[in-house]
């Protein structure tokens with residue numbers, strides 16, 4: 441997952457973009473970037489690393505202007521090199537910068553079309569560079585020296601026609617304004633916020649509403665599936681539905697794991713949806729074992745805390761913080777490379793023995809994907825003296841690859857693929873393993889906004905909402921994501937291959 445933001449203000453935006461990216465950091469830890477605009481020029485700083493490492497005071501000073509966009513990256517295509525950090529830039533037409541959250545499922549075909557028909561060169565393996573070039577080509581085709589807003593919306597309509605998969609986007613056109621749009625299924629989130637200033641209205645577009653909260657913007661609404669919004673640099677807001685057929689099906693994994701609990705996505709409080717996941721899971725436990733012998737409920741920090749708390753309340757069992765998380769280590773699931781993920785779990789979580797000794801503990805996590813966390817944690821609980829170790833997952837078994845912006849492309853990596861629950865329980869070494877049912881998960885999330893009739897649930901159900909995912913595509917994806925490309929290139933190479941707009945400093 442990645443995080444995107446765009447701001448049009450009457451004051452310099454560099455600091456606010458930086459702050460927005462720090463509260464979106466949980467969506468991508470591999471690279472970060474900001475592009476601002478002033479006086480006919482873009483100013484760019486992007487590199488591998490966390491937001492706090494990428495932007496030093498001297499970079500911030502050079503990010504001039506009152507409008508800009510930013511991005512934090514978790515790669516799902518290409519590699520982790522700084523050349524694929526975002527925003528991407530093209531000089532023609534007009535000068536456009538773009539940040540993308542999601543994953544295009546017809547990237548190979550588009551790349552060929554761009555080369556053979558549109559005569560555009562793509563210099564990286566990133567699907568986001570492809571998306572930017574499709575948009576740029578569609579604007580260029582209009583052949584206009586001066587754009588108006590309807591031209592921008594026409595180009596987005598063509599993007600919808602050509603691109604498949606998931607995309608939430610912020611883009612900026614030199615001298616003109618900031619654009620935001622979502623794919624016709626609204627798989628990835630994007631919200632728009634507003635703020636008054638003495639010089640007139642100011643706007644923000646961001647992946648999650650938490651970015652609005654910290655910067656003092658009021659949430660106007662989510663961008664609708666297929667819709668585009670454009671904010672001119674003087675603060676005028678325009679919007680248009682650009683997709684012929686839009687069907688809202690937001691990704692349910694945002695609510696399970698990705699988003700921050702204090703965000704509201706598509707009218708649904710992530711926090712409340714997680715409380716309900718805990719409630720539903722407790723009901724299932726009570727149904728299956730009314731006379732259970734659980735002494736204590738312990739969350740696997742951080743994400744499962746909210747669900748575990750409500751689960752314990754419903755069971756009437758004590759909730760205890762049995763694992764302490766090292767706050768200086770990031771999220772392990774979105775780290776690149778299984779070896780790194782494996783090592784990080786033990787370094788990140790340390791048990792408090794007294795909460796385990798002689799007790800039947802129920803460990804709760806939001807999800808079990810590769811099993812990296814759960815297998816080690818169960819052993820840690822035993823080593824800490826637990827009598828029995830039960831394990832509950834607030835979401836169902838992850839059995840199918842994900843193609844819309846989460847890096848789990850190979851079925852062979854998924855612990856639940858080809859295993860039934862008993863086999864998974866044995867593999868993980870738990871005394872009892874309880875998974876949430878998919879209907880209960882959907883119900884838990886949907887209750888806050890019943891107008892949403894469908895969710896993107898492919899990793900649990902195998903049903904891909906875009907309808908274009910074939911077994912051959914999945915096979916190719918798994919092969920190319922499993923190769924050595926996935927891991928970092930040598931450090932020297934990583935800094936020499938950036939042919940993009942030159943960093944301003």
Ligand SMILES: O=P(O)(O)OC[C@H]1O[C@H](OP(=O)(O)OP(=O)(O)O)[C@H](O)[C@@H]1O
Nearest residue numbers: 742743771772773808809810811812813
């Ligand atoms: O089965 P796995 O492959 O281990 O993946 C699932 C785990 O990874 C995530 O935690 P992560 O450490 O990324 O983030 P968190 O601190 O937000 O929980 C998630 O919350 C699960 O704990």
Ligand SMILES: NC(=O)CC[C@H](N)C(=O)O
Nearest residue numbers: 441442515516517541542
């Ligand atoms: N997780 C994402 O949203 C990734 C965006 C894009 N596909 C990339 O790899 O950079």
Ligand SMILES: [Mg+2]
Nearest residue numbers: 740741742743
């Ligand atoms: Mg976790």
